[in-house]
Amino acid sequence: LICCSQTPHILAFLSEEIIGGHEVKPHSRPYMAFIAFVDVDGRSHSCGGFLVKDNFVLTAAHCRGSSMKVTLGAHNISIREETQQIIPVAKAIPHPYYNLKDYSSDIMLLKLERKANRTKAVRPLRLPRRNVYVKPGDVCYVAGWGQLAPKGKLPNTLQVVELTIQKDQECESRFSRRYNKATAICVGDPKIKRATFNGDSGGPLVCKNRAAGIVSLAYSDGSAPGTFTRVSSFLSWIQKMIKHC
Numbered sequence: 001l002i003c004c005s006q007t008p009h010i011l012a013f014l015s016e017e018i019i020g021g022h023e024v025k026p027h028s029r030p031y032m033a034f035i036a037f038v039d040v041d042g043r044s045h046s047c048g049g050f051l052v053k054d055n056f057v058l059t060a061a062h063c064r065g066s067s068m069k070v071t072l073g074a075h076n077i078s079i080r081e082e083t084q085q086i087i088p089v090a091k092a093i094p095h096p097y098y099n100l101k102d103y104s105s106d107i108m109l110l111k112l113e114r115k116a117n118r119t120k121a122v123r124p125l126r127l128p129r130r131n132v133y134v135k136p137g138d139v140c141y142v143a144g145w146g147q148l149a150p151k152g153k154l155p156n157t158l159q160v161v162e163l164t165i166q167k168d169q170e171c172e173s174r175f176s177r178r179y180n181k182a183t184a185i186c187v188g189d190p191k192i193k194r195a196t197f198n199g200d201s202g203g204p205l206v207c208k209n210r211a212a213g214i215v216s217l218a219y220s221d222g223s224a225p226g227t228f229t230r231v232s233s234f235l236s237w238i239q240k241m242i243k244h245c
């Protein structure tokens with residue numbers, strides 16, 4: 001059982017902006033987590049994530065770093081809102097098969113130093129049901145803070161974009177060996193400009209009020225589709241880590 005290790009490694013794809021989305025009603029996505037961390041070169045970064053248990057946040061494995069800290073209950077991330085709960089990360093638990101070369105198993109659990117208090121602004125998101133899968137054409141949502149767009153004048157409030165699940169072949173031709181349909185989902189219609197995106201890495205793809213995916217890999221020009229980690233492929237690992245770590 002690999003619960004945690006301390007060495008941060010090179011980070012390749014960090015938060016990018018949501019393109020073609022709109023601001024959400026404040027606290028309408030109470031599971032959203034803003035994750036701040038420092039990379040090996042000492043630079044600050046952020047990722048999205050989501051609360052799955054009172055003391056566990058799920059995110060992408062490539063969002064790993066040191067001094068990790070989670071903010072829950074936020075809307076405008078650049079101010080200290082009363083609804084916010086800021087909790088340091090006690091343990092980062094990246095999936096043992098996570099591989100920087102092909103981004104397979106890009107999933108990580110963060111155990112928080114203490115439990116979050118459930119409020120109207122802070123509440124976990126449900127994991128997908130076993131053996132229930134998203135299919136091409138399903139419409140889902142991704143939210144993120146779009147914090148790090150270079151020089152962009154961003155409001156720093158939570159944004160959301162609607163995205164459509166694509167056929168696996170779309171991502172197999174675009175990402176070749178970096179797309180594995182057993183562990184990833186292909187998301188975002190290339191024909192709809194409005195809906196193309198680079199959602200905050202680590203944020204949830206929410207389909208029918210459950211966490212179907214995790215923002216993983218896309219081209220930096222924001223063109224669709226992108227690849228998301230398929231949460232349903234990791235349910236046993238998630239449950240085991242939450243129980244034992």
Ligand SMILES: *[C@@H]1O[C@H](CO)[C@@H](O)[C@H](O)[C@H]1NC(C)=O
Pocket residue numbers: 085086087114115116117
């Ligand atoms: C939860 O509430 C308790 C009691 O009000 C407080 O002491 C604690 O700091 C809160 N936890 C967080 C994570 O904000």
Ligand SMILES: *[C@@H]1O[C@H](CO)[C@@H](O)[C@H](O)[C@H]1NC(C)=O
Pocket residue numbers: 076077078079155156157
């Ligand atoms: C978020 O807070 C910053 C800092 O106070 C402010 O400049 C910005 O206008 C706020 N954004 C929104 C959309 O309220």
